[in-house]
Amino acid sequence: MRRARSGRDLRAALAGIGRGRTAAAALAATLAAALVLHGFARAAEPAAQPGHERENVAPAVAYPSGYPRWTHLKSGLIAAGHPAFARFGGLHHIYANPAALEGNRDGRYADGSVLVYDLFETRDSGDGLIDQGPRRHIDVMVKDSRRFAATGGWGYAEFAAGQRSDRLTPADRDGCAACHASRAQHGHVFSQWQNRDEGGAPSS
CATH class of the missing domain: 1.20.5 (Single alpha-helices involved in coiled-coils or other helix-helix interfaces)
Incomplete structure (x- = not known):
């Protein structure tokens, strides 16, 4: 057992x-x-290369909510026959936030300055009246010397009508910066205040 x-x-x-x-x-x-x-x-x-983690990543530029309530600097019309017509043809309005308006005095734009280029199609009634049509897109410039050091201190973005996401490619942004570099002595900004003779307007 x-x-x-x-x-x-x-x-x-x-x-x-x-x-x-x-x-x-x-x-x-x-x-x-x-x-x-x-x-x-x-x-x-993707393998990260030392010192190149964000080389091709552009810092985000937020959609400028409420910009139509900012100061209107000027308007302009780009008609057929202009070299920029295909991309920027139509009626545009330029808006500046308070910081950008202050920088318009002497071309020295502080960080936080924002400019908006609001572009619309045009409608020709045929009797000499040209009216504003649907919006095409808005272009935005944001001043931040540290974040956008590689592009003259300005960040660039473009938002299609009704969209809130930037559609510019890195090459597009480089093109914007190269174009605005021609205005380096004016803070990289083309638009100037059109109502300097009004009370409270920025002075030269």
């Missing part, structure tokens, strides 16, 4: 060991699979 009992105990012990090894093997396989999947995921991530 003692020998038989010992045999049963041995078989039970071996079975227990087998079950333990099976569980351990399953756990090991699960961990190994997780590590492999993690390795694939990391391999799929």
